[in-house]
Amino acid sequence: MFRYEPRDEQLLRERASQFRDQIQRRLSGELTEAAFKPLRLQNGLYMQLHAYMLRLALPYGQLRSEQLRALASVSRRYDRGYAHITTRQNVQLNWIRLEEVPDLLEELAAVHLHAIQTSGNCVRSVTTDALAGVAPDELEDPRPYCELLRQWSTLHPEFAFLPRKFKIAVIGASEDRAAIAAHDIGLRLREREDGEIGFEVWVGGGQGRNPVLAKRLREWLPKAELLSYTEAILRVYNLHGRRDNKHKARIKVLVGALGLERFKARVEQEWERVRAGGLSLREEDLEAMRRHFAPPAYASPPIDSRELRAARLSKDRGFARWADANALPHRMPGYRAVVVALKSPARPPGDLTADQLDAIADLADEYSFGEARTTHRQNLVLPDVESWRLPELFARLEALELASPSHARITDIISCPGLDYCNLASARSIALAEAIQTRFAEPERVEALGELHLNISGCVNACGHHHVGTLGILGIDKQGTEGYQLMLGGSIDPEPRLGKVLGRALDLEGLVDAIDRVMAHYLQVRRSPKERFIDVYLRVGPEPFKEVVYADHPPPRDRDRQLPAPIGRGAPTAGG
Amino acid sequence: MYTMLDPMSADPAPAAPNPASARTPAPSAILTASRVADGRAVYLRLDRVWSEALRDAGPLPDEASQQGALEWARGLEGEICDPYLMKVRAQSDGLEPISARERIRALGPGWIRQRFGYQV
Numbered sequence: 001m002f003r004y005e006p007r008d009e010q011l012l013r014e015r016a017s018q019f020r021d022q023i024q025r026r027l028s029g030e031l032t033e034a035a036f037k038p039l040r041l042q043n044g045l046y047m048q049l050h051a052y053m054l055r056l057a058l059p060y061g062q063l064r065s066e067q068l069r070a071l072a073s074v075s076r077r078y079d080r081g082y083a084h085i086t087t088r089q090n091v092q093l094n095w096i097r098l099e100e101v102p103d104l105l106e107e108l109a110a111v112h113l114h115a116i117q118t119s120g121n122c123v124r125s126v127t128t129d130a131l132a133g134v135a136p137d138e139l140e141d142p143r144p145y146c147e148l149l150r151q152w153s154t155l156h157p158e159f160a161f162l163p164r165k166f167k168i169a170v171i172g173a174s175e176d177r178a179a180i181a182a183h184d185i186g187l188r189l190r191e192r193e194d195g196e197i198g199f200e201v202w203v204g205g206g207q208g209r210n211p212v213l214a215k216r217l218r219e220w221l222p223k224a225e226l227l228s229y230t231e232a233i234l235r236v237y238n239l240h241g242r243r244d245n246k247h248k249a250r251i252k253v254l255v256g257a258l259g260l261e262r263f264k265a266r267v268e269q270e271w272e273r274v275r276a277g278g279l280s281l282r283e284e285d286l287e288a289m290r291r292h293f294a295p296p297a298y299a300s301p302p303i304d305s306r307e308l309r310a311a312r313l314s315k316d317r318g319f320a321r322w323a324d325a326n327a328l329p330h331r332m333p334g335y336r337a338v339v340v341a342l343k344s345p346a347r348p349p350g351d352l353t354a355d356q357l358d359a360i361a362d363l364a365d366e367y368s369f370g371e372a373r374t375t376h377r378q379n380l381v382l383p384d385v386e387s388w389r390l391p392e393l394f395a396r397l398e399a400l401e402l403a404s405p406s407h408a409r410i411t412d413i414i415s416c417p418g419l420d421y422c423n424l425a426s427a428r429s430i431a432l433a434e435a436i437q438t439r440f441a442e443p444e445r446v447e448a449l450g451e452l453h454l455n456i457s458g459c460v461n462a463c464g465h466h467h468v469g470t471l472g473i474l475g476i477d478k479q480g481t482e483g484y485q486l487m488l489g490g491s492i493d494p495e496p497r498l499g500k501v502l503g504r505a506l507d508l509e510g511l512v513d514a515i516d517r518v519m520a521h522y523l524q525v526r527r528s529p530k531e532r533f534i535d536v537y538l539r540v541g542p543e544p545f546k547e548v549v550y551a552d553h554p555p556p557r558d559r560d561r562q563l564p565a566p567i568g569r570g571a572p573t574a575g576g
Numbered sequence: 577m578y579t580m581l582d583p584m585s586a587d588p589a590p591a592a593p594n595p596a597s598a599r600t601p602a603p604s605a606i607l608t609a610s611r612v613a614d615g616r617a618v619y620l621r622l623d624r625v626w627s628e629a630l631r632d633a634g635p636l637p638d639e640a641s642q643q644g645a646l647e648w649a650r651g652l653e654g655e656i657c658d659p660y661l662m663k664v665r666a667q668s669d670g671l672e673p674i675s676a677r678e679r680i681r682a683l684g685p686g687w688i689r690q691r692f693g694y695q696v
Contacts (some may be wrong), residue, residue, distance in 0.1 A: 027612060029654025047658070049677075050685045051615040095685065097614045419680050427676070480675045 001062055001371065002147045002292040004112040012109035015116065019043050020102035027099060042122075044115030045101060048421050052096040055118040056108065057125040060132065060146040060170075061089030061374040065361040068372060070111040072357035078104045083357060085342060085350040087414055087465060088167065089127050089374040090118055094421055116154060121162045123153035123234070127169045129177040130375035133293060134383045136331045140189045140197055142172040144289040145226055148281070152227045159234050163241035164249035166234070167206075178376055181205045181214045181496035182468060184251045185233060190220065198222050203233060203263070204255035205496075207462035212252040213496045215260050217267065223286060225271075228279040232271035236263070296369040296384055298332050319394050321443055322405040327390055336387050340372075340380040340397060341404040341412070345437040348430040349415040350378030352402075359400050367393055377414055377453075379407070410440050410452040410519070414465055418458030418475060419482070425458035427475025427482035428508075432456055435512045440519075449519055451532050455490070468492050470534050471515060472499040484511040488518070488545060489537050502542055503550050514549040521548045606633040606664055606671065607645045608678075609656035617681050618656060620645060626656060630682040631670050636661070 004012075022039045025031040031039075040046075044055040056071075063071075071091060075083045078100050079093040086092055096104070108114060117124055126146045133141040149168060153159065159166070169178040172189040180186025186202035199221040205214030221229050237251045240258075255263045327336040340360060342350050352360075360380060364372045367389060368382040375381055385393060397403035406412045413436060416422065418429030433456055440446055455469030459476075466472035472487035483505035490499030506514055521544060522533050537545070607620040618626040622634030624645075636642040642661050649659035662678055664671040673679045 027654060032653045033612075033657035047610055047615050049681050050617060098612060419677060425677070428680070477676065482676050 001064060002143075002289075009109060009112070012112070012114050012116075013106065015043070015114065016102050016105040016109055019105065023098055023101060038120065041119040042116070043101070043105070044118035045096070045098075046119060046423075048094070048417075048423050049419070049425075050421070051094060052098060052101075053421065054093045054096045054101060054104070054115060055086070056091045056093070056113055056115050057118045058090050058113070058374055059125050059150045060128040060143055061130055062143070063364075063372045063374065064111075065364045065370045065372070067111045067113055068357050068361035068364065070108055070113060072354040072361070074104050074107055075357070076354045077107075081355075082351055082353045084348070084417070085352070085374045085378045085380070087376055087378060087416075087463065088125060089130070089376065090125055091374070092417075094417075119165075121164050121166075122160055123149075123156065123162075123166045123168065126150050126153070127167070127178050127183075127376065129171045129173055130373045130379075130381045131177060131328065131337050131383065132172065132373075133295065134330050134332070134335070134337050135173045135175075135177075136329050137175055138173040138331065139191060140172045141290070141293055142170040142187075142189060143293045144286065145187070145189075145199075145223070146170050147292065148226060148289055149230065152230070159238060162234070162238055163243045164246070164251075166237070166251065168230070176493040176496075179465065179468065179492045181492060182207055182465065183214060184237075185230065186214050187226075192220050196222075199226060201229065201233075204252040204260075206250050206252040207465060207467050208250070209247065209460040209462075210252075211462065211467040211498050212256065213498065215255065217260070217264055224281045224283070225275065226281060228274045228277075229267075229271055231279060232267050232274045235270050235274070236266045240266070295332075296371075298335065298384070299386060316391075318398075318405075318443075319391055321447055322394055322403055323390055325405040325409060325447075326403075326407045327385070327387075328407070330384070332384075334387050336385050336390060338368075338382045338385045338390070338393060339375070339407040340382060340402050341406045342379050342402070343406045343411055343413060343437065344401065344404050345434050345441065346401065348417070348420075349413045349433050352380075356400055356402060359396075360402075363393065363396060377412055379412070405443060406446070408451050408453065409446045410449050410454055410471070410515075411437055411446055412453070413437070414453070414455040414469070416456065416458050416461075416463035418456070418464075422458060422463075424461055425475065426460075426477035427458050427484060429456045429458040429464055429473075429475060432473065432475070432484065432508055432511065435508060436515060439512050439516060448523065448529070449533065450529065451534075453490075453492075454515075466490070467498045468496065469499060470537075471518070473511065474501075476505055478505060481507075483507065486511060486514055486518075486549070488542055489534065491534060500542060502546055517548045518545050521545060604663065605636050605642050605661040606630075607636060607642070607649060607659055608633070608662045608681075609649060609652075609659035612655060612657055617684065619682075620649065620659075624648070628684060630673070633664075633671060635664070635666075635671065 026036045046053045071083055075081055080095045084092045126149045128142050128146050132143050167183045168185045169180045169183040170187040171178050171180055180202055182205045188200040189197055190200045191197050201218040201221050202214035203217040206212055241254045242248045326339040330336050342352050360372055364370050368384045373381040373383055394403055413433045415429040415433040419425040420428050420430050453469050454471040455465045456473045457464035457466040466474050468490040472490045474485045476483045485505045486502045487499035488502055491497040522536055526536050609618055611618050618628055619630050619633035621627050621632050636645055663674045673682055
């Protein structure tokens with residue numbers, strides 16, 4: 001993994017010190033909120049519904065065990081003993097006191113963690129495939145390019161005040177596990193006909209109230225021009241993106257207004273100028289960066305997975321189900337990448353306690369060369385686990401309540417914080433996620449439903465990626481009460497597609513019932529267990545599902561005089 | 577001490593009577609803000625002290641009192657931020673926010689934390 005140099009550590013300490021001074025001036029009233037807001041946002045600090053929230057950057061989702069322990073420590077000392085993984089592979093702490101933020105940041109700086117560019121109108125933390133470097137379908141490890149982009153974009157003075165936030169994702173595999181189509185720039189490593197590897201460049205993807213799938217800007221870009229071409233795109237956007245209307249300021253609007261060809265012409269013209277400025281990468285630079293991401297010392301010859309197979313054939317159905325869902329193929333024979341599921345009715349999707357963070361740090365050291373990753377779907381991955389050790393790892397995760405066999409199942413819910421935390425939300429997401437988890441608690445049923453992506457957003461800003469969920473749910477405010485729209489048919493891979501609203505909004509219980517009916521109908525009409533829900537939906541269209549949801553479903557109850565449904569009343573609570 | 581309402585209940589748990597609201601049968605707005613130190617939602621009492629409890633909020637029945645309070649609050653940099661007027665309606669047992677957002681916000685951090693034990 002890439003490690004910071006002393007000058008990077010110094011920068012982080014200085015940054016914390018500067019923020020300490022700014023916070024003191026804010027608390028004394030010397031700085032107004034208007035003056036302070038851009039400063040706190042540049043340090044990842046949001047004002048949410050009940051408290052400050054601090055978003056910490058985990059570039060491309062990589063975590064060393066010492067960083068996991070540091071996150072556990074600060075979440076205990078400065079928060080309420082837990083942390084939350086986001087869809088962009090970052091971490092959020094939800095109950096921060098303003099005056100304690102600098103101490104927290106200084107503690108994290110010691111392990112090279114920070115909150116720089118996790119908010120504000122700048123280039124945000126770069127994301128990638130959580131299986132980068134280990135996926136069997138990968139052409140090349142994208143992490144060296146993520147790190148180059150991180151270094152180039154960090155505190156880049158020209159791009160500190162863009163028209164709007166800017167998100168970049170990079171992948172190297174055939175399957176898109178980072179949702180590049182939903183990013184301002186999506187980069188995919190691909191091989192040209194002559195065998196040379198470069199980048200396919202996608203631009204203008206984004207969700208929010210006007211979702212747009214990214215368009216292909218360039219079929220192939222030499223790797224050496226990664227930074228020069230990205231800089232050209234950013235410069236065109238910075239110069240021509242709208243600043244008069246926040247809702248029309250993302251690059252997707254500029255690409256739409258100019259049209260792809262005119263936008264591309266401007267980028268290519270700018271690129272000619274940028275290339276002359278020395279931003280092209282030399283092969284030795286690329287090679288030096290690649291060395292930071294060299295594979296770990298895998299067992300050689302690889303230990304085969306006889307014990308795994310034996311366990312699967314045994315009566316341990318729980319292990320077999322978990323291994324089938326969560327132990328993913330690895331490019332090295334005898335290894336698996338293990339998804340540590342942060343999904344259960346006992347927690348909001350993506351939450352884990354300080355004790356669990358410490359325990360995962362230990363597991364990373366014992367099973368995965370001291371490394372873990374955060375994922376786009378708000379889970380963790382231990383990337384390098386020997387197959388024969390899976391049964392014992394499963395037992396350890398089970399004891400931690402982190403062994404739900406939920407990867408890519410209906411219970412693997414992406415959820416924004418929603419109205420329980422978020423200042424912008426229209427409806428609660430966590431309560432709905434919990435109600436769905438509870439309804440679909442039976443593992444056999446979840447397994448039978450097969451591959452599904454259920455994504456929940458609590459408002460039109462779409463932080464929960466509902467537009468691209470196989471089942472997407474949007475929370476809305478219906479004259480003071482919460483409502484939920486169900487969307488079907490969204491997808492990221494193999495073909496990005498926006499889901500379509502099925503019908504009128506329902507209340508929380510009605511929405512859970514609707515999903516139940518949709519799933520029951522799917523099981524009835526699928527031709528075989530191999531025909532996934534998305535396949536059936538594309539085959540039969542929305543009408544049959546609309547019928548089962550709305551045919552005899554009563555109109556939403558008049559909830560004008562009452563508040564919404566319980567947050568999982570009666571469901572178990574997590575320990576601690 | 578703030579008595580937490582059960583937002584799920586069709587018949588919310590009664591809050592302690594607010595003498596001010598009893599005197600003013602049809603309040604239309606109260607003033608709320610976020611506390612600078614920790615971001616906690618606070619509500620302005622009639623004696624111009626901030627309280628974490630919605631039930632303590634002093635109703636502002638007319639445009640003049642609302643704008644006067646808002647202007648005053650905007651001068652409190654360092655203590656609170658982002659003050660705004662919040663629509664409420666009078667109930668027999670106190671004030672009730674009109675929007676779901678404000679009802680949940682008024683319940684405070686305990687609302688989510690009570691549900692997930694590890695957050696307490």
